Amino acid sequence: MHSSIAPSADLPAPESQYDLIVVGSGAAALSAAVTAAVLGLKTAVIEKAPVLGGTTAISAGGVWIPCNHLASGAGVHDTPEAAWEYLRHCAGACFRPDLVAAFITHAPRMLRFMEDRAAVRFSYAAGRPDYRPDIPGAAHEGRTIHPLPFDGRRLGAQISRLRPPLREMTFLGLMIKPGPDLKHFLNALRSFESFRFVARKLARHFRDLIVHHRPMDLSNGNALVARLMLSALENRADIFTSCGLESLEVRDGRVVAVQVTTADGPRRMIASRGVVLATGGFSHDRQRQQQLFPHAARGQAHHSPVPASLTGDALRAAEAVGARLNLHQRHAACWAPVSRIPKGDGTHVNFPHLIDRQKPGFIAVNRSGQRFVNEASSYHDFGQAMIAACETEEDVTAYLIADHRAMRRYGMGAARPHPLPFGEHIRSGYLIRAHSIGELARTLNLPVSEFVETVKIFNEHARAGHDPAFGKGSNLYNQYNGDASHRPNPCLAPIESAPFYAVRLHIGELGTLLGLDIDHRARVLDHTGHPIAGLYAAGNDASNLMGGDYPGGGATLGPGMAMGYLAALHAARQIDDATDPPILG
Helix, strand or coil: CCCCCCCCCCCCCCCEEEEEEEECCCHHHHHHHHHHHHCCCCEEEECCCCCECCCHHHCCCCEECCCCHHHHHCCCCCCHHHHHHHHHHHHHHHCCHHHHHHHHHHHHHHHHHHHHHCCCCEEECCCCCCCCCCCCCCCCCCCEEEECCEEHHHHHHHHHHECCCCHHHCECCECCCCCHHHHHHHCCCCCHHHHHHHHHHHHHHHHHHHHHCCCCEECHHHHHHHHHHHHHHHCCCEEECCCEEEEEEEECCEEEEEEEEECCEEEEEEEEEEEEECCCCCCCCHHHHHHHCHHHHCCCCCCCCCCCCCCCHHHHHHHHCCECECCCCCCCEEEEEEEEEECCCCCEEEEECCCCCCCCCEEEECCCCCECCCCCCCHHHHHHHHHHHCCCCCCCEEEEEEEHHHHHHHCECCECCCCCCCHHHHHHCCCEEECCHHHHHHHHCCCHHHHHHHHHHHHHHHCCCCCCCCCCCCCHHHHHHCCCCCCCCCCCCCCCCCCEEEEEEEEEEEEECCCECECCCCEEEECCCCEEEEEEECHHHECCCCCCCCCCCCCCHHHHHHHHHHHHHHHCCCCCCCCCCCCCC
């Protein structure tokens, strides 16, 4: 074990006493814990699951922070006023000036704090634009930053407590960073430089599997959680897993303790400065889904790829002591299309489609055999379009379509690119193959003439690099996720190389956006709009300061980390209640 890491007890002691108790272990929760511990508060983290990291640990790990010093150091110009204007347009009538001002002011400070006083390190994503680059105030690069890779050996024995990434979203178990790393993997058989890069990565990866029985070269959200874990442990925070929140205890109007469930029965944990709720939202709370998701309310299925432990425990505990949800948001969740990978035991893995549908040679069609969306738009906007297109259908489903050249060049869902085999996905029915467009329509039970005509019209325009129907490849964000080596449009190619393939898409989400109403210091509000003393919320447990929209890569992790930081600052009495000045665009 790393010599500076203090071992954590397996279970909290009965009537254990802390200054701050953080519920959850994703980026928002661990940011609160790290900040509090660095500032000298006796801090505990409690996590319901047996492993740490929540959704963050299986995510790409992008963090959206306007005006960050990493981008400015690289010569990228951004202003608070531009960020304000962009968020105001994205949020519309759900814009919260108090939360946005707090975020824009303090998020860059949080980043500096994590780099200067903890082990958390990032790099800015060169060339990665906001999701809506044509809206006033949008940035063409710089606001999304990525965690630097992390050597898991630094965690010592504690690495066994880190949630592994979804194996289906790795390459032979190896986590691949978005951006340049991914491009190297896709070009490994076309470029000697990329081949050498991939060979080195794989050699180290397989060596780690032999020696350590798990990957040690961590990247993406796994690296972010690992860095936060290391920082919390080095600053003497206690971290408890398999320790679920049961209820909050209030005395004289203040939250003073939590009741938790453990393998040895219930425990009471006292918190003198407060409790931070950051458990990741309610993705797997079926009752709340049916109340708040428009398609679930109609009886349509919903399939979330986030950890099954995210069942809204913190929201229920907070509501029981008088907290209110902020339902005034544009969307209830960050929608995303997913495919369902069948497992041998009859279960399925929900696979989010984040990097295939933007590429040339792909389209998506509804059950009428017609396109309904710009396939290169963000997963959130793609999901919105799916929900709207299927409003009168039995379920929210669509089909992702590709020809052989595109499928083998870029991969398709869980089916990996050449030279990796994909026969298991054909045999399981996950990947559907046909020798002609008409045969594919019949196999999918789509109207044959409509589908054939859809592909024909798409192909005619794709050869010229245009998509007059939906504008695929027409903006910077589309182009960033396309194939820069493909001309004239990095997102468009005709679908004409047999055989042809399809994967069925379902509606899912990457996190919920309806959380507890909070103020500009992350304090949870009651039904009168007043703070509940000693109770804070961050991440998806808190009101979404983007107004229920998803405007850029890392637009949940950035605000989550910022509000976790602010909650800890306030609990440590390092920041007062004064309202941050508005930042007017």
